[in-house]
Amino acid sequence: MIRAVDVIRKKRDGVPLGDDEIDYFLKGCCSGDIPDYQTAAFLMATYFRGMNEKEVFSLTDSMVRSGKVVDLSGIKGTKVDKHSTGGVADTTTLVVCPLVASCGAPIAKMSGRGLGHTGGTLDKLEAIPGMKVSLTLDEFVNIVNSVGISIISQTDDLVPADKKLYSLRDVTATVDSIPLIASSVMSKKIAGGSDVIVLDVKVGKGAFMKDLKDAMTLAKMMVNIGETSGRRTVAVLTDMNQPLGRAIGNSLEVIEACEALKGRGPSELMEVCLALGSYMLILAGIAQSFDIASKLLQDALVSGRGMDKLKEMVKAQGGDINALEDYSLLPQAKIKYELKAQEDFYISELDAEKLGLCAMKLGAGRAKKEDKIDLAVGMVINKKVGDYVSSGESVVTIHGNDERLVEEVLPEIKSAVKTSKQKVAKGKLIHAVVQRGLTQFL
Template sequence: MRMVDLIKKKRDGMKLSRKEIEYIIQGYVSGDIPDYQMSALTMAIYFRGMDDAETANLTMAMANSGEIADLSPIKGIKVDKHSTGGVADTTTLVLAPLVAACGAPVAKMSGRGLGHTGGTLDKLESIPGMKVSLTMEEFIENVNRIGLAVIGQTEDLAPADKKLYALRDVTATVDIIPLIASSIMSKKLAGGSDAIVLDVKLGDGAFMKDYESALKLAQVMVSIGENAGKRTVAVITDMNQPLGLAIGNSLEVIEACEALQGRGCRDLMDVCMFLGSHMLMLAGVAKTMEEAASRLEYALEKGMGFEKFKEMVRAQGGNPDALEDYSLLPTARIRYDIRAENDLYISKLYAEKLGLCAMRLGAGRERKEDVIDLSVGIMLNKKVGDFVKKGEVIATVHANDEERLNNVLPDILNSIETSDERVEKPKLIYAVVTKDGITSL
């Protein structure tokens, strides 16, 4: 078997067999297949695609390229949640403690931000002392003791995905369904959870810009999960505007803390409650969506989720006092308010543009090795459809460098569109995809 022949085969639109895909992944991880040949193959896949069987075989080959986490020592049904990436998407920081407070163990391995999308690990590292690298023994012990742990993916889990994603990122082959699905699901399968809830983002700030593409991605990932023996549910949610109000690492920690104390942005909370209800159902903690939602509301109202967040932070070496005294978190030196010049309505918030603006302020990475500024970002005060009075703050920019602020500010302003007339609030949740079919909402 020769890699050049397999590149040619896919270039010509033919199907790769399971053995051929396994040969490719094993050879790439071992270093026998060089980056330039793998780049040629990913570009061929980008233009020629892969059918569902090829995508499933690629996923399994990537999942099996390293260790499969054994979470069997953790009591109960472990449910993982994954978002396909967005802006102001603080769901994990809110959702994981709430779900754990309801009695479902949350053993989550998360990633870092890249480009316009934020990473859960970077947000958590805003908390002084917080460790996101634990041994597997520590990880399991924490989940059994307090019901919750969020860490980075270990080097031994799905190493093929790490290597391939870095390559795709610099060869313009990220946004193609077979490669997105296999990347996400290989990590989820290697992560060892019993069930998976997928938050598939749709719109301006997401990889999937239209409903048909988001639906196809959701269906492919649900099929992969179910065929691997994992109960899998996908929820298609909106990313045509930032989900929450905070874009930036320490800012999103603050937003999560406020949300867990009952002061959260409505859009963020609605998505968290919907995803959390599915997680409780899959974990066997609730029998109906109504019961699950009631449990989550109770945990929120009684402050149980916030207490669980503090428990997790303490267990992972962080200072829980920072979750109540925000001055202990990284704080930007400059705050610039964007104010309304007239009475108006917010008609559009371009999620991707705002995410990229936050990245340019220092809140994100253009390359994996970039060092980020945990304190900077953008704090929105209004969402699409909201009325703003003259002089009222639409958003506050948090920066540490005046030159960066001045360079980014025009693009932030261009990312916010207004109207003199009332604008309807956008749809938030579009559909749920399971092995039994699609439920439109």
């Protein structure tokens, strides 16, 4: 007979758990048969003792089976999904997914809402007037079959065990456990039903994983879970020491995504999008090599097919496609404040985490799940690391709706921008690519 206290004791003592023990504990946690205080003890024991690969897969598998697995068999072709572990000015989904879909790979993506710096993909999409992200499964499948892409909210019955565990992790200081992160991310991706999963694992000051070693451990663990579950999986480790794009904030990031799909995107954002998109096309069987995939994506960009695909998706989900051309139809902030240079210098550092938290304080993100987001506010970074700035030039444009909040974040934004009199080299953007049994450092 398995008892919760024995499972906790084994994990506390560093003894690997069996599949039956993990499954028992997770079912009891979800049903309420195992009280929260014992689940909290299990999470803390896991935080300190970790899990081996077999345990992590078993935990993920039990989490997947705690709810419904989305059946995407009604969608023609190899279904592709993409996930980011979260960063600042990370507008990649709104750029790369339409590009990949325009090359023939169906994108059936379920997303969550953002918690932290800025909104998630769903919040950004909801900045588009009329855009619906809560659809039935039949509507979702029909849109992917007819348009080639749909991005919707996760259904309530998708991995309920993750919701239960995360709510306790959040209040027991066990969020930053690599096995628990890996199982949380991958259970939702596997339950989402896609055949291919490309992971964008952020590393740096503005990311959850601050150093490359931890990010690599997480990437390998998630790739192993995906492959063991029968999903072709690749992880790309990308830098998040400074914001990736230039826009931080929901409506502002929609504008940046549209500009990117019109060929006017920031170089760093486009480099990451093309890398992620290339692996999505390779795993989907549409391209045989990275160079071929990259050329397909470039062609889709130059021809405007990627932008057309975004418009098709937005229209199919009830959104006003005019807002993708006339940005005044998107939520607009009442206040625009230019933070200007007082002398000539080079940008030596842009602290992504600080800037992201400033955007959250302006109202662009959530400190708690129930917080309401202001879709109009945020900031645009006009100069990036390595750029030369002349006296009088704008470094950051702050978009706000509350003068008091703008004044409060100004000193923090200033402290996030470090300068140098000497020219500063731009840092590496893509650190490594992880596939099962193969790691390539770039």
